[in-house]
Amino acid sequence: MWALLDDTATQITLIASVLTMTAVAVLIYFIQHRMRKDAHVHEGDHTFDGIAEGLNPTPFGLHLIMVAVIGFAFWYVMMGFPIWNWTQAEQYDQEVSAYKAKFDDQWANADESTMLAMGESLFNANCVACHGYTGEGQNGLAANLVEFGTEKHVASVIQHGTKGSGYLTPMMPPQAPTIAAMFGAEEDVLAQNIHNVAAYVVTLSGKQPKLGDPTAGQPIYMATCMACHGMDGKGMGPAGNIPNFAKDLTAYGTPADVVRTLKHGKRGHIGSMPSFAEKGILSDLQYQALAVYVSKELN
Ligand code: HEC
Ligand code: HEC
Incomplete structure (x- = not known):
């Protein structure tokens, strides 16, 4: 026009x-x-x-x-x-939310392949600058999203700790030393124990472990991780009654988890990821599309 x-x-x-x-x-x-x-x-x-x-x-x-x-x-x-x-800013906000609502209406019944395609183009526009086209994080510039949600990622979190997602517990210290002290410090024993507890952790969010044995990992989880992540893994502390105490491992790597990270951002050991809620550019459906793309297509 x-x-x-x-x-x-x-x-x-x-x-x-x-x-x-x-x-x-x-x-x-x-x-x-x-x-x-x-x-x-x-x-x-x-x-x-x-x-x-x-x-x-x-x-x-x-x-x-x-x-x-x-x-x-x-x-x-x-x-x-x-x-x-x-005010111009207010008018801008109103127009943007009107367009977002229109967009969400238009795609309300999108099937999974449409969501994945939408997620991919949103990813290319908003995320590749840091995470790279393959999502692997460009040699450590950002989180490796291909590994995110897998046992490999859990193992690296156990080695290095993690922080910056806005839980009551500000950081998770490296857990490898604790596991070594309690279950054996020999290199291969420790590596095996870390794989086993990582296997147990991914089963909490309903994934099939590939590297370790979840049954062997469970006692290690109860001894070292339960204090923060809780018996059930929901991240509500040892007694399971403190909301937002630590990360909910039953949602780990799922679309809901990705949406939380997108809205909150993360200032971690690897670097800083912006909060997309603060930027205010994504609609609810676009959060979903990105989350599906990251949790299903990338890994
Ligand atoms: C001192 C409390 C504490 C202990 C003990 C603890 N965690 Fe955590 N964990 C946290 C907190 C807090 C977070 C979220 C940190 C953040 O991103 O802000 C977290 C996050 C995670 C994540 C998500 C990492 C990511 O990149 O999103 C995994 C996986 C995890 N923990 C696994 C474990 C395992 C396995 C153990 C035991 C070996 C364990 N944690 C022990 C507090 C703890
Ligand atoms: C400015 C750079 C930057 C941009 C843009 C960015 N990220 Fe990130 N992202 C990071 C960094 C750095 C981390 C690792 C934070 C840490 O753990 O230290 C991260 C971590 C993540 C994680 C893992 C969170 C966790 O719990 O460990 C997910 C999922 C993620 N990003 C998804 C996305 C998606 C989807 C987009 C696009 C909508 C995006 N990111 C845009 C830098 C960025």
Whole structure:
């Protein structure tokens, strides 16, 4: 479309342009009229190098224009765009949320492959700058999303600890030393124990372990992880009654988990991920599409 004619601002601008052009035409008419009529101007006493001040009254048309301009300015500030209840930022927010709602309506019944395609294009637009096209995190610049949610990722969290997602417990310290102290420090024993507890952790969110033995991992979980993540893994502390105490491992790597990270952001050991809720650019459906893409397609 060449112009948004149904937009109030456009309409006002159009009317204002027509008024201005009319005013200019009237002005030109009066000036030409006068030039013809008063080829000789009455001069005052003040002269300077032979140039004197004219003593003619200002033309009536100019007074009209002056009054009209003041009237228009008054209308513009008080009624057109009232200064007390209109801001550009607010209008922007309203328009953006209206478009988001329209978008979500349009795709309300999208099937999984549509969601994945949507997720992929959103990922390319918003995430590749840090996570890379493959999602692998560009050599440690950001989290490796291909491994995120797998035993490999749990194992690396056990080695390095993690922080910055806004739980009551501000950080999870590295757990490998504790596991070594309690269950054996020999290199291969420790590695096997870490794989087993990681296997147990991924079963909490309903995944099939590939590297370790969850049955062997359970006692290690109870001894080292339960204090924060709880018996059931829901992240509500040792007695399971403190909401938001630590990460809910039953949701680990699921779409809900990804949405939480997107909304909250994460300032971790690897680096800082922005909060997309603060940026305010994604609609509810777009969060879902990204979450499905990250949790199902990337890993
Ligand atoms: C001191 C409390 C504490 C202990 C003990 C603990 N965790 Fe955590 N864990 C946390 C907190 C808090 C988070 C969330 C940190 C953040 O991102 O803000 C977390 C996050 C995680 C995550 C998610 C990591 C990510 O990148 O999203 C995994 C997996 C995990 N813990 C596994 C374990 C395992 C396995 C153990 C035992 C070997 C364990 N935790 C022991 C507090 C703890
Ligand atoms: C400015 C860079 C940046 C952008 C943009 C970014 N991320 Fe991240 N993301 C990170 C960093 C850094 C981490 C690792 C934080 C840590 O654990 O230290 C991370 C971690 C994650 C995690 C793992 C969270 C966890 O619990 O460990 C997920 C999932 C994720 N990002 C998804 C996304 C998605 C989806 C997008 C796009 C909508 C995105 N990120 C955009 C930098 C970014």
